[in-house]
Amino acid sequence: MILDGKCPKGPIQTSWDRHRFDLKLVNPANKRKYKVLVVGTGLAGGAAAATLGELGYNVEAFCYQDSARRAHSIAAQGGINAAKNYPNDGDSIYRLFYDTIKGGDFRAREADVWRLAQVSNNIIDQCVAQGVPFARDYAGYLDNRSFGGAQVSRTFYARGQTGQQLLLGAYSALSRQVKAGTVKLFARTEMLDLVVVDGEAKGITIRDLITGEIRTHVGDAVVLCTGGYVNVFYLSTNAMGCSVTANWRAHKKGAFFANPCYTQIHPTCIPQHGEHQSKLTLMSESLRNDGRCWAPKKKGDNRHPNDIPEDERDYYLERKYPSFGNLAPRDIASRAAKEQCDDGRGVGPGGRGVNLDFSDAIKRVGEHTIRERYGNLFEMYEKITDENAYKQPMRMYPAPHYSMGGLWVDYNCESNVPGLFVLGEANFSVHGANRLGASALMQGLADGYFVIPYTIANYLAKTKPGAVKADHPECKKSVEDVKSYNNRLLNINGKKTVSEFHRELGKIMWENVGMARSEETLKDAIKRIPALREEFWKNVKVTGKGEELNQQLENAGRVADFLEFGELMAKDALHRNESCGGHFRVEHQMPDGEAKRDDENYCYVGAWEFKGVDKEPELHKEPLTFENVHLAVRSYK
């Protein structure tokens, strides 16, 4: 099937404005007759729920944490892009659009990216009005810094806690709507099924994580804002509760999964220290504004980094990419770091690390300024590693961080299941094969504040409110299905814990479907994952009952979904016989090791249709056309 992204035709500069005018509206008096279910309360979900509530819709918002403020958007430290051009350094909506298309290695839709760049400016204004304390200069104007993949300073920031501050802004807007009675919040609930009636999304089945009650909430539309899936690697920068579950269960109910193999490996994470680690910690990319990456020139040089003289250091990013230097995009910086380590020149335990050195910056601007810019990150680094990065370089290694793939959506952020909308990291739309720095926060808030309010109206205007009631047979069936699925998990009573399976899966994924993939490793993964899945369903041990607070059961459900999803990820990576952005197939590289894209055969979005566990999924394609930014080799040299 050829998928239609429903992008507006004609000049891109006016595409969103024209489309907005063409979308249907819902009269204010009728808005309150509609109920919208929003799953997830991060930047996309929090912003969407608050905005839809503000417009007058009845909103029910769900999150698995005890508070909407704890979504993992809170951990995004670096900043948020906008094309304000305040520093007068040549930025424009067009340039942000251009950088994002190029940064994503030409695997994103032009119209979506244009819109993102266009509304980015509204986001800053909105957040400032909410009282988000962005960094300012002494005169009171907003301050900017630069991030990977850009040669202008367009990143707005709030110390090293930008994600936190933006999320708290959205959360405060959400709290205002809760008070106003337009939004009902359901914390500590997890979506375990999508209810589809006559082909349209009309409800979700959730588990109350305190009581274990399984129940369905019905609505006129469902908005998934459930974040990314890189916890499939076990060790990642995601929060412990991040999963593919909501997306995967919607996928099983008919929603197509697009580009699952596009996962971002972030270059600046604290290296792994031991076998029994639960997660990896990201250090903001903004550190590369002042930190210089280097590895010793000599193999196996295990002198203290401060004892290695200048001429025995290889500042490999500055050497290889003179025009972008340490601010090369993430996929490029990640592969370059791996290259140093694979060459035997890595530093730290196991040789899995490179240096990120601040000594020049400290000499230039003083320790005080560095402390002001990144102080909390240095503190965090010291807590984890017991090393003082003001006195010696930080050690960094790439780690799974962000998913560019997600449920397939059209230009309206609507999936192929009518009434099911997907926003933020949970959809596939704007990042292509690689996400540039400071653009995830931008996308979450753009979708939530400035896209969904318009596009969902177009769907609701054509829909009769309250058509499906809670006693609909599909709701009852959904509750029964979820209960029996959970009971199956509880009754296996095997020998291995959920975490053991998750670790094993993570190892397969990292080694075979990680930073570098090949036909051989992918085929190996596709063989090993179903075997592990089979063992899981025979030998996992989940203690406790379903009708109580049961964290083992929660984890078991999430890992069960990862065990199905991981296979799809590997299949997607295998079918895509090219390298692009975060998808690097070792068979497809230039003589100098850069990614070799194949536009003739793979310039499309690959969207998979679920056909059953252990059955071949069906691939649908949405061709990508580039009319404004011409397909070109992506160079940062």
Next chain:
Amino acid sequence: MNLTLHVWRQSGPNQPGKLEQYDAKNVSPDQSFLEMLDEVNEQLIKEGKDPIVFDHDCREGICGMCSQVINGVPHGGQERTTVCQLHMRNFSDGDTIYIEPWRALAFPIIRDLIVDRSGLEKIMQAGGYTSCHTGGVADGNAILVPKVDADYAMDAAECIGCGACVAACPNGSAMLYTSAKVAQLAALPQGKAEAAQRVCAMTDAMQEAGFGNCSNHYECQAACPKGINVKFIARLNREYQKALFK
């Protein structure tokens, strides 16, 4: 290293609870406190026992989900550190460690180490926001905010809402938490217009949710993983008095 743990176990809000003893063996000093507990749990699951239930999520010290009183101190007593960022190198071989949930009247225990912190939500919902609509707001640079004010607001805004301040306070007060939001928004031109209504509404909500009052023990500041300063409580009081005279 090997440790002896005494962990608060309680199966439900109205059930009796007690400290149970567990051994944590071969703990690496590089592990985080929660990773140490993960391993204890793995062992319990293998023995067919119910693992210890505790709240945690980002494990980067920023989401505010984790909440444990370790040896009598919320988040374990290392300065400006959440439990998830507390590392085992702060303990020694042979140590005995007591692990309990947040203690406060306004935080009923749900199970084991998990408490109900929804009282903090009610305070936010009462007024922790500016009444701004998603459309047609002024350009971000249209209203200047001097750096000193922005920095002051940011110092307050760093609060992660974990509730350690409440757990540390002998009165179970949420004044530090509330004051952080009040001070942040009162310091900015965008939030100033509603400052009087906000401080009254949030203070009322704090009392309704069952939190106590401040009597200047400063335990909150000592326990706060983000180092939120008690000067914001003074600001809260000042804003409150100003509102009363309006």
